[in-house]
Amino acid sequence: MDLPAPQLEEQADRFAALLGIKKPNPTDVFFLVVGRTGSGKSTFISQCTGKNVNIGHGLFSCTNTLDVFEMHLNGRRIFLCDTPGFNDTNRPDIEVLETIASCLSVSYANKVRIHGIIMLHPISDNRIGGSSLRNIDMLRAMIGTARYDNLAIVTTMWPCVCKAEDDERLEARYNELVIDDRFFGDMIGKGAEIFRLHDTGSMSGHDLATGRWGPRNIVAHLVHRADKHPLDGLLLQKEMVDQGKSLGRTAAGLLLAGDINRTQNFHQERLREVDEAGKEVGVALNQLSHLMSTRKRALEELSKLKSANEALEKNLFTMHLQGQRQWKDFLSRQLRQMERDHHQKLLGSVQQPSTLDVSLRDNEKGDSMQLIREEVSQIRRVQEKVKGYKGHIVNGATNGVAASMTASILAGKQGWRQTGCSCFRGCTALTIFR
Numbered sequence: 127m128d129l130p131a132p133q134l135e136e137q138a139d140r141f142a143a144l145l146g147i148k149k150p151n152p153t154d155v156f157f158l159v160v161g162r163t164g165s166g167k168s169t170f171i172s173q174c175t176g177k178n179v180n181i182g183h184g185l186f187s188c189t190n191t192l193d194v195f196e197m198h199l200n201g202r203r204i205f206l207c208d209t210p211g212f213n214d215t216n217r218p219d220i221e222v223l224e225t226i227a228s229c230l231s232v233s234y235a236n237k238v239r240i241h242g243i244i245m246l247h248p249i250s251d252n253r254i255g256g257s258s259l260r261n262i263d264m265l266r267a268m269i270g271t272a273r274y275d276n277l278a279i280v281t282t283m284w285p286c287v288c289k290a291e292d293d294e295r296l297e298a299r300y301n302e303l304v305i306d307d308r309f310f311g312d313m314i315g316k317g318a319e320i321f322r323l324h325d326t327g328s329m330s331g332h333d334l335a336t337g338r339w340g341p342r343n344i345v346a347h348l349v350h351r352a353d354k355h356p357l358d359g360l361l362l363q364k365e366m367v368d369q370g371k372s373l374g375r376t377a378a379g380l381l382l383a384g385d386i387n388r389t390q391n392f393h394q395e396r397l398r399e400v401d402e403a404g405k406e407v408g409v410a411l412n413q414l415s416h417l418m419s420t421r422k423r424a425l426e427e428l429s430k431l432k433s434a435n436e437a438l439e440k441n442l443f444t445m446h447l448q449g450q451r452q453w454k455d456f457l458s459r460q461l462r463q464m465e466r467d468h469h470q471k472l473l474g475s476v477q478q479p480s481t482l483d484v485s486l487r488d489n490e491k492g493d494s495m496q497l498i499r500e501e502v503s504q505i506r507r508v509q510e511k512v513k514g515y516k517g518h519i520v521n522g523a524t525n526g527v528a529a530s531m532t533a534s535i536l537a538g539k540q541g542w543r544q545t546g547c548s549c550f551r552g553c554t555a556l557t558i559f560r
Contacts, residue, residue, distance in 0.1 A: 146236025161246035166282035234363035241352040242276035267378035270361035275317035374438025
């Protein structure tokens with residue numbers, strides 16, 4: 127098992143709260159933490175929660191979901207939802223968008239609202255390249271472009287001490303981010319606020335001399351803004367759930383589709399050039415080998431782009447079915463591991479050495495047996511909870527998901543009808559017939 131039973135239980139509870147499977151408290155707050163890979167998201171969340179979040183990363187990675195962490199502020203639970211970054215060399219953008227869209231759509235359908243967004247950007251970047259620009263553009267496409275009152279832009283990786291010329295260069299870079307509409311200028315003009323993050327590990331406070339903020343103070347400020355300007359939903363959520371659009375028809379999907387088409391055209395042209403060159407008589411063997419290698423790479427890229435285009439055609443219903451399969455596999459593995467741990471604990475509790483002097487180890491043996499019983503009881507409890515989540519997810523998640531599918535995805539499709547499901551606890555998972 128990746129994590130001990132208590133941490134697995136906590137992770138499952140937090141993720142269930144985001145999806146609306148476990149109803150959150152009315153005062154709970156959900157913030158998305160976004161930014162490119164290496165922008166400092168894990169460090170920021172660790173400083174907010176006081177825990178090393180890298181320990182919890184990857185628990186649900188096999189199901190391609192968001193990582194959810196929890197902090198407490200003024201008696202309220204704040205959920206920080208760590209999202210994967212775009213333009214990551216290890217993960218296609220379409221897969222990242224599908225991950226975010228799937229989770230946020232289910233959350234929105236189940237009436238769990240995202241209250242704000244924390245966008246991290248490293249000031250240490252020598253220039254704002256394609257990775258940062260892609261994440262900024264995708265952020266606009268997911269939120270919408272009307273207002274950004276609930277957006278906190280956090281510049282990270284400010285040096286504690288630097289030379290005068292370095293300080294001037296960083297200030298010029300910061301001013302460019304604030305003013306230029308290609309970066310954050312238009313967002314700040316429409317209500318977003320920009321912060322300089324302490325790079326000293328300070329979790330709170332606001333340094334008036336440097337203008338730098340602690341992570342918890344930034345979160346507290348955004349909570350105040352969220353209470354003052356409540357969000358009714360992100361553009362991506364409304365497009366997928368309320369309007370029933372496929373992923374490729376959303377603003378974010380169209381942005382990626384343009385890139386996919388340009389890349390596809392490039393590789394098709396390269397393929398055409400290679401085929402033409404291969405037809406010419408007298409091509410040297412080494413040149414032919416190079417051409418064939420280039421042709422192979424072009425075909426592989428076109429195959430990937432085909433998969434990306436197919437992903438853009440997915441709607442909430444098809445993504446939900448895919449999520450069911452992923453969750454079923456993942457949770458089944460977790461449950462099997464729990465059962466093995468449970469069995470080992472039980473064996474350990476009965477296989478006590480028969481040759482021990484009973485009068486010598488009575489107290490220690492009693493303590494050991496009590497500890498084993500508690501651990502076995504804990505494993506059983508977590509096992510039952512994960513089984514419960516599995517039932518909700520695999521059989522249609524919650525009533526909100528089913529209702530949103532009915533209203534937004536299946537509406538208007540000729541020749542389809544639906545029936546309710548009474549499998550458990552009033553579940554309204556859909557049964558679809560042609």
